[in-house]
Amino acid sequence: QGVEVAGLGTFTVAKERFYRRTERTELRRPVFHLDTESFGVQEVADPTAGTPGAVQTEPLDFPRLSQATSLPWHTVRCCVQETLLLYCSLLRSGQRLPFAFRSLGVLACEDNGLCMRFYTGCVTELESKASHVARLHA
Numbered sequence: 001q002g003v004e005v006a007g008l009g010t011f012t013v014a015k016e017r018f019y020r021r022t023e024r025t026e027l028r029r030p031v032f033h034l035d036t037e038s039f040g041v042q043e044v045a046d047p048t049a050g051t052p053g054a055v056q057t058e059p060l061d062f063p064r065l066s067q068a069t070s071l072p073w074h075t076v077r078c079c080v081q082e083t084l085l086l087y088c089s090l091l092r093s094g095q096r097l098p099f100a101f102r103s104l105g106v107l108a109c110e111d112n113g114l115c116m117r118f119y120t121g122c123v124t125e126l127e128s129k130a131s132h133v134a135r136l137h138a
Helices: 062-069 073-092 119-127 132-137
Strands: 002-005 011-022 025-032 057-059 099-101 105-110 112-120
Touching: 025 112, 025 119, 062 073, 112 119
Parallel strands: 002 057
Antiparallel strands: 002 011, 011 025, 099 105, 105 112
């Protein structure tokens, strides 16, 4: 499962096995894949570009976001598009500002690569049944 934000990238969930002594746990962890073609910042790399696995994705659901924000869907769509254009413009001009996604994490440029640092609450929500040690590993 995944959500594609056109012009930015895709948020997905990857499964990862974690072994601790004789216990095997399968975790779900959030992953962000930068859309390097449409993002248009050549000097910024996507550290997860080689992450394997075919994941079914769907586009960002503007009508659902509209219901959650009580704003018309076209206003929500324009806000998302304008925010992405502004962020891309800042990156192209050499400004490496972090970009926060509420309840998800922060997209930051480190060592000429964009990386998504997911909030602990996001990881915990994905895998609430895993042990604390396994969640820390994820």
